[in-house]
Amino acid sequence: MKRFFILFLVTTMTLAAHAAAGKTIRISTNATDLILQVGENGRLYQAYFGERLLNATEADAFSWEAGRGSDGGATKRGWDVMSGNGNEDYYEPAIAIMHNDGNPSTYLYYETHVQTAVEGGTETVVTLKDDKYPVTVKLHYVAYTQENVFKSWTEIVHHEKKPISMQQYASSMLYFSHLNYYLTQFACDWAKEVQMTTEQLSAGKKVLDTKLGVRSCMVMDPFFEVGFDQPAQEQQGKVLMGTLGWTGNFRFTFEVDNAGNLRVISGINPYASNYELAPGKVFTTPEAIFTLSYHGTSEGSRNFHDWARAYSLKDGQGDRMTLLNNWENTYFDFDQEKLSGLMKEAKTLGVDMFLLDDGWFGNGDNARNSDHAGLGDWDVNHAKLPGGLPALTKAAEDAGVKFGLWIEPEMVNPCSELYAQHKDWVIEYPNRESYYYRNQLVLDLANPKVQDYVYGVVENILKDNPEVAYFKWDCNSPIVNIYSPYLGSKGQNQLYIDHIRGLYNVLERVKKNYPDTPMMLCSGGGSRCDYEALKYFTEFWCSDDTEPVERCYIQWGFSQFFPIKSMCAHVTDWNRKASIKFRTDVASMCKLGFDLGLKGLSADELAYCQQAIKNWNRLKPAILDGDLYRLVSPYETNHMAVVEVTKDKNKAVLFSYDLHPRFSEKVVPVRLQGLDPQRTYRVEEINLMPGQQSWMRGNGQTFSGDYLMKVGLDTFSASDMTSRVVEITAE
Numbered sequence: 001m002k003r004f005f006i007l008f009l010v011t012t013m014t015l016a017a018h019a020a021a022g023k024t025i026r027i028s029t030n031a032t033d034l035i036l037q038v039g040e041n042g043r044l045y046q047a048y049f050g051e052r053l054l055n056a057t058e059a060d061a062f063s064w065e066a067g068r069g070s071d072g073g074a075t076k077r078g079w080d081v082m083s084g085n086g087n088e089d090y091y092e093p094a095i096a097i098m099h100n101d102g103n104p105s106t107y108l109y110y111e112t113h114v115q116t117a118v119e120g121g122t123e124t125v126v127t128l129k130d131d132k133y134p135v136t137v138k139l140h141y142v143a144y145t146q147e148n149v150f151k152s153w154t155e156i157v158h159h160e161k162k163p164i165s166m167q168q169y170a171s172s173m174l175y176f177s178h179l180n181y182y183l184t185q186f187a188c189d190w191a192k193e194v195q196m197t198t199e200q201l202s203a204g205k206k207v208l209d210t211k212l213g214v215r216s217c218m219v220m221d222p223f224f225e226v227g228f229d230q231p232a233q234e235q236q237g238k239v240l241m242g243t244l245g246w247t248g249n250f251r252f253t254f255e256v257d258n259a260g261n262l263r264v265i266s267g268i269n270p271y272a273s274n275y276e277l278a279p280g281k282v283f284t285t286p287e288a289i290f291t292l293s294y295h296g297t298s299e300g301s302r303n304f305h306d307w308a309r310a311y312s313l314k315d316g317q318g319d320r321m322t323l324l325n326n327w328e329n330t331y332f333d334f335d336q337e338k339l340s341g342l343m344k345e346a347k348t349l350g351v352d353m354f355l356l357d358d359g360w361f362g363n364g365d366n367a368r369n370s371d372h373a374g375l376g377d378w379d380v381n382h383a384k385l386p387g388g389l390p391a392l393t394k395a396a397e398d399a400g401v402k403f404g405l406w407i408e409p410e411m412v413n414p415c416s417e418l419y420a421q422h423k424d425w426v427i428e429y430p431n432r433e434s435y436y437y438r439n440q441l442v443l444d445l446a447n448p449k450v451q452d453y454v455y456g457v458v459e460n461i462l463k464d465n466p467e468v469a470y471f472k473w474d475c476n477s478p479i480v481n482i483y484s485p486y487l488g489s490k491g492q493n494q495l496y497i498d499h500i501r502g503l504y505n506v507l508e509r510v511k512k513n514y515p516d517t518p519m520m521l522c523s524g525g526g527s528r529c530d531y532e533a534l535k536y537f538t539e540f541w542c543s544d545d546t547e548p549v550e551r552c553y554i555q556w557g558f559s560q561f562f563p564i565k566s567m568c569a570h571v572t573d574w575n576r577k578a579s580i581k582f583r584t585d586v587a588s589m590c591k592l593g594f595d596l597g598l599k600g601l602s603a604d605e606l607a608y609c610q611q612a613i614k615n616w617n618r619l620k621p622a623i624l625d626g627d628l629y630r631l632v633s634p635y636e637t638n639h640m641a642v643v644e645v646t647k648d649k650n651k652a653v654l655f656s657y658d659l660h661p662r663f664s665e666k667v668v669p670v671r672l673q674g675l676d677p678q679r680t681y682r683v684e685e686i687n688l689m690p691g692q693q694s695w696m697r698g699n700g701q702t703f704s705g706d707y708l709m710k711v712g713l714d715t716f717s718a719s720d721m722t723s724r725v726v727e728i729t730a731e
């Protein structure tokens, strides 16, 4: 009877699949169509992904990409939307399952699909089923109509008797047929984030991945650009820009096949993670997020920025606070009096908030007087701060600034009370000598008790000190000594994934209970910067590298994917050979903050900073919520320029930097973008030092938008590390 039922089921499914042959699913934004089509065999193929078609009808189907096949017709191989292991496609699969009977193949057939309206666009859910095993895969695609951004993720569920072992579980698989492909990647290290390099892809695979667990972007960032038929350009050409919303190990695979077609697979890196999925449990992959631009990366970035502010980034439409941080000013060496003094300095400077960094907690032998001790012991250090957090928040209130606090709650120093009491809460081998990254270890967030503890760090602070208005949430170590005591000897394959899910449980609780508390995502600089984390964080710390010339490259790089309002940039003493004006002008193109002492500033420098902060506050609508146009690249010249334009094109701010130009170098005007050519704009150089005259030709005059975009402004010079900020106002 049971055998008959299975036979009936299989036959029905096969018939249903054939019945659907030729069915198309059109997933559209205003600019792009992704078209899927059910093949004769009932499998689902990518038929088209590109510029939006006028007639996406079945009449045009003969010319679609999948119709050309991938192998000159040698097999029936097409562009399977979720290619499974062991099928006739002998390239990298998107999904790979070992079934209970030891069969390692997955063939997925179209079952149904539904399309519904969601905020900002449409969601399409396609259900695929294996014809021989009770495995269901749901593909989710959200297409954001205006922003031309797609999100896709996968749900996998099965009803085999025992858990299946999943070796691959991608979030997205996309195919392209062009003559040439150029990959731009963003390599990293501490203080060397987002270093952009481009290479041509040739036959075979190029993989971008990391295995760092939590400080997961330390060596490679989770985003990429693919230029078609030419390297990705700022202003023109077709380019795919993609990223993964996952705060752990990621992997992007770019494979050029025998027919010269490219497949791009995005997902969790399955390294050491053959995931055991229990019957009936749903495995949900992270979101792959991508856009196709037909006018270069500049447009692609604006797609991402608009989408993030509207639908993804925490408080994406909200305001941001300027701040004074104490880290580089004091490091661990401070007391109540010193901090109270700095709060007054914050007020004098004119910023919104004072941010107390590392070193305020731990007591006795575990006092956090260096990075060797204290992580895990979140009681105020009584020797340094006898009045505790209440005295600090009171001092901030008296000074007239908000108070923010640094925490690193996912970590523990072996030299701490927490470690002494809960060694079993720590990711560490039971039988090997541990090695440490920055003298610390990672707490085991697969363990719900540890999740409670980490959440409790935030709750305990805010319960007693609701005046704490902001957190800087740091994460300075990758996962090392990879063994979860909680998951035990049978569960280590789940560690990398369950750990990140545990982190999201914590962050979800924080967001739910403290929705209005802004938080900065930090990871030894910019080693965490993904769109899932940024659902919980209003901004991220791009890098500890605040040397202003290097920062130009870093800001250029991160702005490819992230909106300016999410990118924290602080003025520090890194490179005091650069003027305070240059350092501040560089930070001003992002979310402005300071991390220095006012005692090191002359009266003129202080006056300059105070005015620059006022200017920044006034120009927030353009800087934080406007359209970013990257005009001149530091990778191609000795200069950099960007302009930020309000959506109504009434106001724009031009940031123009001379990095290390050559002596007497020829410079040309900077041509603006994004203005209304028909309107008249007044241009005025701002952020001048007291007594400094602007030498910019046309300063204070009016020009048409057309002139400013075709002729431009003379803002570059051949002087080392100089800058100009120009306010552009429609008359």
Ligand code: DGJ
Pocket (backbone or CB within 6 Å): 327, 357, 358, 406, 474, 476, 522, 523, 524, 525, 541, 543, 544
């Ligand atoms: C690394 C961060 O990037 C720094 O800004 C600072 O917060 C230190 N950690 C503190 O330990």
